[in-house]
Amino acid sequence: MSALPGLVPEEPTVAYDPDTGTVTVHGEGLPAVVLRRTGGRADDHTPVGTRDAARLALTLDGGAAGLTLPKGRLSRRSYRVDVRCDGGAYRLIPDSLATSRLLRDGRRLGSLTCDGDGRVTADWREGAKVLPLDVSLGYALAAGFGTGAQPMWVTAIDIGTDLLSP
Template sequence: MNDTAHTPISTTDDRFGDVSVHLAGQESLVVEGEQIPRVTLDRTPGSEREDHIAIGTRDPEQLTMTIDGRQVKLDPAKGKLSRRSYRVDVEHEGTAYRLVPDSIPSSRLTRDGIHVGDFSSDGDGRVIAEWREDAEVEPLDASVGYALAAAFGTGAQPMWMMAIDAVSTALP
């Protein structure tokens, strides 16, 4: 990770004002802002890490996520061939969130199955959120969306492109 990963990155969200994303290496992530709940995501110290994942792992056993200090259920999928395999699910007080890639650069955030916004991030702490005009977006939506996008990145190639890459890599 580069040095900017240790400096909080601030962005101005269209609905929620200033949002700060602080990614401390691949160890921890904090998302906060004046109008949104604070979210932390920590990787177990000493656990195996993968360089291409900002938080270092997709293993739910090695990750702890809290919202305003209360632990939530975090379940990132393994990330294999399909875009859906890169989804990340969060459950908080009976509300189900899912961030799932829907194009090469971005991912869709749903709350209880309703599409509330789209996120883009390269995994360097910089996150862009675009909220759906027809959705009632809540402050917690922003907290969860920014945290998941920053920690796991967004977007994925379609399965057919991944298959072509796999075949071309296997050929001499």
């Protein structure tokens, strides 16, 4: 994690349990964020086990937050995760094969990377005013949904190849 002088004294602790579909993020000076799957069978493609917002609960220091997720189809944009909380709008959206960018109210805060194993790294944008909530929420979303996605043209080639294969 790149340094955030004066805002975040230590790297967040991320507890990830794929069996229960739970991600918990906490740390000194950070609000606790919990993302958990609330029911149903887990899918194999999403670390938390689903992209169905009706089967997920997101809490920030015990208070509920609104979560919106498209299904995740061909485009990178379809893998975005939107959260409304504390009067702000957050978005985690893939921007390369491995990373996703975190935005607050449309402003880029930084890039996060997670391979779906619960270990998150962050590269905060120089000059961005990154708040403790931004850190906790970014880590929770990255751990719960993974980061990065293939460009649409690669996905289309993969689908075409699959259709042509015997």
